[in-house]
Each structure stands twice: as C-alpha cells, then as structure tokens.
Amino acid sequence: MAMQKSIAAADPDAYVAGLDGWRRSCVEGLRAAVRSAATLEEVVKWGHLVYLSDGPVLLIRAEEKRVLFGFWRGQRLRGIEPGLKRGGKYEMATLDLREGMELAATTAAKLTREAVVLNKKLGDPTQVAKGK
Secondary structure, X not given: OOOOXXXXXXXXXXXXXXXXXXXXXXXXXXXXXXXXXXXXXXXXXXXXXXXXXXXXXXXXXXOOOOEEEEEOOHHHHOOOOOOOEXXXXXXXXXXXXXXXXXXXXXXXXXXXXXXXXXXXXXXXXXXXXXXX
C-alpha cells in the first residue's frame, strides 16, 4: 500500500483550507486550542502542521481516515491523556482521532501547555536525542 501524499500547503491557513468535512473541523478545533494555550511558532513542515517552542512541541496531521495529534514528548503527557500512543523516535506519542471522536479543547490546551513547559525545561527534543 502506497503512503498517502499529504497536502503540500504554503502555510498553516492553506493547510486547513485544503481539508474538508470532519477532518477540517477536527483540525480547526485542535489548532484553536493549541494556539490559545501557548505562544508557539506555527509552520507547515513534513507535510503537516508543526508547532515550535524551544524545538518542535507538537504536530497536527490530517490523513484520509484520521487526524493525528502528536507530541514530541508525548510519552511524558500520558497522565493528562492516557490515549496517547507511543511511536516514532524521541519520546513521541500521538492521539489517533477518527471521525466522530472528539478531544476536549481543555485537554488539548493542557497537553500543549505541558509540552511547552517540558521543552523549556529539557530543551529541544531533537537536539537532546542527538546528544544522548
């Protein structure tokens, strides 16, 4: 099975504009919660939304059947959201959101704030991993 090509978007607004249906409303909700929770740099990187503060903090990636809400240090955030599944390098963990599922904005915001604090305390997760 071929990897699905993600939308090549010029900027975060274009990324969201390229979505439709439940994925669009899911991404809009997550994006609003994330942006209200902390001051982050929002970019399109690796074909999806990435939020930076002292290195990468979290990502929002819309795929055909799901929206991923992932944190570089997500394994440390499972106390807030036990649904975070480990995967990838660093301490990555992601929530796999499907049609009809909802993550409370307060939870998304709390995860974001905590992830920003972890980066502030521990440094850029991609640099720390290199230094191991």
